[in-house]
Amino acid sequence: MTQTNRRGRLSIVGLGPGDARFLTSEAQQALCAARYIVGYAPYVARVPETPGQTRLASDNRVEIARAQEALRLAASGYEVAVVSGGDPGIFAMAAAVFEAIDNGDPAWRDLDIEVLPGISAMQAAAARLGAPLGHDFCVISLSDNLKPWETIANRLELAARADFVMAFYNPASRARPQRIHDAFALLRRELPQDRIVVFAKSVGRAEEQFIITTLGEADPSVVDMSTLVLIGASGAKLVPRDGARPFVYTSRKAP
Amino acid sequence: MTQTNRRGRLSIVGLGPGDARFLTSEAQQALCAARYIVGYAPYVARVPETPGQTRLASDNRVEIARAQEALRLAASGYEVAVVSGGDPGIFAMAAAVFEAIDNGDPAWRDLDIEVLPGISAMQAAAARLGAPLGHDFCVISLSDNLKPWETIANRLELAARADFVMAFYNPASRARPQRIHDAFALLRRELPQDRIVVFAKSVGRAEEQFIITTLGEADPSVVDMSTLVLIGASGAKLVPRDGARPFVYTSRKAP
Numbered sequence: 001m002t003q004t005n006r007r008g009r010l011s012i013v014g015l016g017p018g019d020a021r022f023l024t025s026e027a028q029q030a031l032c033a034a035r036y037i038v039g040y041a042p043y044v045a046r047v048p049e050t051p052g053q054t055r056l057a058s059d060n061r062v063e064i065a066r067a068q069e070a071l072r073l074a075a076s077g078y079e080v081a082v083v084s085g086g087d088p089g090i091f092a093m094a095a096a097v098f099e100a101i102d103n104g105d106p107a108w109r110d111l112d113i114e115v116l117p118g119i120s121a122m123q124a125a126a127a128r129l130g131a132p133l134g135h136d137f138c139v140i141s142l143s144d145n146l147k148p149w150e151t152i153a154n155r156l157e158l159a160a161r162a163d164f165v166m167a168f169y170n171p172a173s174r175a176r177p178q179r180i181h182d183a184f185a186l187l188r189r190e191l192p193q194d195r196i197v198v199f200a201k202s203v204g205r206a207e208e209q210f211i212i213t214t215l216g217e218a219d220p221s222v223v224d225m226s227t228l229v230l231i232g233a234s235g236a237k238l239v240p241r242d243g244a245r246p247f248v249y250t251s252r253k254a255p
Numbered sequence: 256m257t258q259t260n261r262r263g264r265l266s267i268v269g270l271g272p273g274d275a276r277f278l279t280s281e282a283q284q285a286l287c288a289a290r291y292i293v294g295y296a297p298y299v300a301r302v303p304e305t306p307g308q309t310r311l312a313s314d315n316r317v318e319i320a321r322a323q324e325a326l327r328l329a330a331s332g333y334e335v336a337v338v339s340g341g342d343p344g345i346f347a348m349a350a351a352v353f354e355a356i357d358n359g360d361p362a363w364r365d366l367d368i369e370v371l372p373g374i375s376a377m378q379a380a381a382a383r384l385g386a387p388l389g390h391d392f393c394v395i396s397l398s399d400n401l402k403p404w405e406t407i408a409n410r411l412e413l414a415a416r417a418d419f420v421m422a423f424y425n426p427a428s429r430a431r432p433q434r435i436h437d438a439f440a441l442l443r444r445e446l447p448q449d450r451i452v453v454f455a456k457s458v459g460r461a462e463e464q465f466i467i468t469t470l471g472e473a474d475p476s477v478v479d480m481s482t483l484v485l486i487g488a489s490g491a492k493l494v495p496r497d498g499a500r501p502f503v504y505t506s507r508k509a510p
Contacts (some may be wrong), residue, residue, distance in 0.1 A: 136395045185332060247353050
């Protein structure tokens with residue numbers, strides 16, 4: 001059945017990290033209402049199946065093509081949900097969809113488009129640790145697919161001098177295993193070696209793992225694409241506990 | 256009934272911005288299960304009432320006293336929810352609770368403590384605009400209650416040079432109306448005047464309002480404590496629409 005007589009809707013939906021307990025109620029509703037679920041295959045697989053719904057799973061690194069497909073379906077009058085892990089607005093699908101709109105069919109601008117935010121990996125990791133993002137922080141993608149490494153290196157250097165807590169997304173991949181080592185080499189020149197560093201792996205999933213270490217001791221070779229890397233600011237503190245991981249928080253006061 | 260024989264639980268719960276549609280399912284469950292709801296009065300007022308639950312609402316600026324009260328109740332064996340607007344880990348109650356634990360009764364470290372993240376104001380604002388946080392960004396509190404203004408000014412200057420998207424929390428208050436003007440004066444020296452600026456007021460509430468302007472044209476005197484301020488990076492773009500607010504997104508590519 002073609003539905004060209006009514007205006008479609010495109011929802012860009014944040015699934016949060018791994019577990020369904022992070023879903024917001026508006027995200028849950030949008031997933032149930034959608035005629036098409038569009039996304040990177042592992043995210044589509046996390047959406048509970050609804051009868052009558054079509055699932056269009058695609059590979060990584062085809063964000064613009066995926067966004068265009070979703071926009072075409074919405075323009076045909078369907079309710080479409082583009083799904084992202086975490087928050088679609090933070091290193092996920094929302095920027096790709098608006099880039100596709102900016103450079104695509106002018107009629108797409110009149111579609112009913114909504115972004116439904118989700119819990120991002122840094123928030124879930126921070127919550128499991130204590131409050132490491134408790135003061136001024138920055139969020140940087142270490143991927144040099146779309147920007148030169150020099151831009152990233154300059155940003156890391158300035159972030160270190162600004163005494164931000166840092167959260168790194170896309171810290172390593174098989175295609176560029178060296179970048180996380182480059183980043184640590186740079187930070188070791190800029191910051192004291194006792195700065196707290198956390199590698200949070202697969203947060204919100206069964207295989208979740210935390211490594212709490214220091215800048216001097218950290219082994220960046222354990223970092224993979226499922227790792228969220230946190231670099232503590234000068235105000236970061238550990239609260240030791242008997243038989244449990246220490247809490248990590250950042251003081252609200254300037255050190 | 257005193258409950259000293261069983262171990263209590265302290266949940267630090269993010270309510271998200273204004274509307275209940277942003278609540279995660281784990282946050283909803285923790286609010287229903289709690290014997291005590293503890294928090295700043297306007298946030299406590301947002302929690303639906305559950306029979307048998309006691310609500311302890313307090314003033315702003317008493318974060319540590321509130322955290323200590325919640326910890327004492329949990330140590331007495333109760334289920335306690337400390338509620339925060341947005342995400343408790345982002346300029347909200349989580350850092351205060353862990354600071355209270357760090358400096359308080361050592362027995363508090365053995366309590367069952369969990370942080371349940373929520374959608375933060377910057378995420379909700381970004382979602383309503385498009386994808387302005389679509390690339391590297393930083394998050395800065397402009398409050399100089401707990402840190403000297405010079406620290407903030409230095410951070411703003413370095414953030415401008417790093418070409419981060421910037422999100423400002425606590426941008427102004429009756430006690431320090433001048434700081435947002437100081438911040439804009441500094442940014443106008445550091446950045447091109449055509450940089451996109453957004454004032455997002457009361458996001459997620461009925462009175463929600465967005466002002467999309469430029470650094471040169473922006474009037475910081477409209478900013479109050481309910482305003483989230485976004486300063487665009489060089490890659491920020493507007494997508495004009497007929498009869499609607501333009502979309503705002505940040506290009507994933509380096510400019």
